[in-house]
Amino acid sequence: MNPIWRCGRFELPLDRPLVMGILNATPDSFSDGGMHDDPASAVTWGDRLIAEGAAILDVGGESTRPGSAQVAAAEELARVRPVVMRFGADDQVPVSIDTRHAEVARACVNAGASIINDVSGFRDPAMVQVAVECDAGVVVMHMLGEPGAMQTDPRYDDVVLEVGGYLVAQAAVLEAAGVARERIAIDPGIGFGKTLVHNLALLRALPELAALGYPVLIGASRKRFIGDLTGVDVPGARLAGSLSVACWAAEHGAAILRVHDVAPTIAALAITSALSNR
Numbered sequence: 001m002n003p004i005w006r007c008g009r010f011e012l013p014l015d016r017p018l019v020m021g022i023l024n025a026t027p028d029s030f031s032d033g034g035m036h037d038d039p040a041s042a043v044t045w046g047d048r049l050i051a052e053g054a055a056i057l058d059v060g061g062e063s064t065r066p067g068s069a070q071v072a073a074a075e076e077l078a079r080v081r082p083v084v085m086r087f088g089a090d091d092q093v094p095v096s097i098d099t100r101h102a103e104v105a106r107a108c109v110n111a112g113a114s115i116i117n118d119v120s121g122f123r124d125p126a127m128v129q130v131a132v133e134c135d136a137g138v139v140v141m142h143m144l145g146e147p148g149a150m151q152t153d154p155r156y157d158d159v160v161l162e163v164g165g166y167l168v169a170q171a172a173v174l175e176a177a178g179v180a181r182e183r184i185a186i187d188p189g190i191g192f193g194k195t196l197v198h199n200l201a202l203l204r205a206l207p208e209l210a211a212l213g214y215p216v217l218i219g220a221s222r223k224r225f226i227g228d229l230t231g232v233d234v235p236g237a238r239l240a241g242s243l244s245v246a247c248w249a250a251e252h253g254a255a256i257l258r259v260h261d262v263a264p265t266i267a268a269l270a271i272t273s274a275l276s277n278r
Helices: 039-051 073-088 102-110 126-134 157-176 196-203 206-212 224-230 240-253 262-275
Strands: 004-007 010-013 018-026 057-058 095-096 115-118 137-141 182-187 256-259
Touching: 004 137, 018 039, 018 262, 039 073, 057 073, 057 115, 057 137, 073 095, 073 182, 073 256, 095 102, 102 115, 102 126, 126 157, 137 157, 157 182, 157 196, 157 206, 182 262, 196 206, 196 224, 196 240, 224 240, 240 262, 256 262
Parallel strands: 018 057, 018 256, 057 095, 095 115, 115 137, 137 182
Antiparallel strands: 004 010
């Protein structure tokens, strides 16, 4: 029997990687800020991602790019709630709310979101409580520090050991509080308080992370380390590198791929899968 990820009323099969489409309802995200920051354009973009084959829509209302400032929960909620309500009202795909604020997560689950994607890794007991009170899937991500300063000389003795240990510990906190194991996914947080060397080490260690026993989400799309490796400065022009990372991740244990470019990613994964005889 294939494993599943339980996310509210959805049971997502994990026999092949799930493609999570990014829908940033923000004015300042690193790659697509300002492109979908009003409800009408966000809904149009969400419809397009679903038409392209996204298995999940990940809706965010606060940029957590390096150096970003925190957004008030009320403002974040005003950005995302109309979008969550629109897509959470049907059963096409589950909606994920990308937030580190318990108030926003609770309101969005009530509005129809089926996944809480917390970049702060459920450090806040109030966020743990939101997870306990609902049946949404959860994504526990590792971030060193806070977005405003996370890229200021990040250091680890052993990045794979430390990140993996943190993710398992936070998942255990959720389970002890009453969140079922099959609702939990983990994310090593590529680019969140990591250098190029750290990011590559974590990607190479994907089989080890997958062996921890939780579905692993990888969000590497268009990130700076891809630009560092390819010499491409403009985030939106990093498609080739993003596809390479997605295919590598899929072949080495990633269960969920969080991407900006849904259709090209699905096409690239289809070729990789065919070559692997799967």
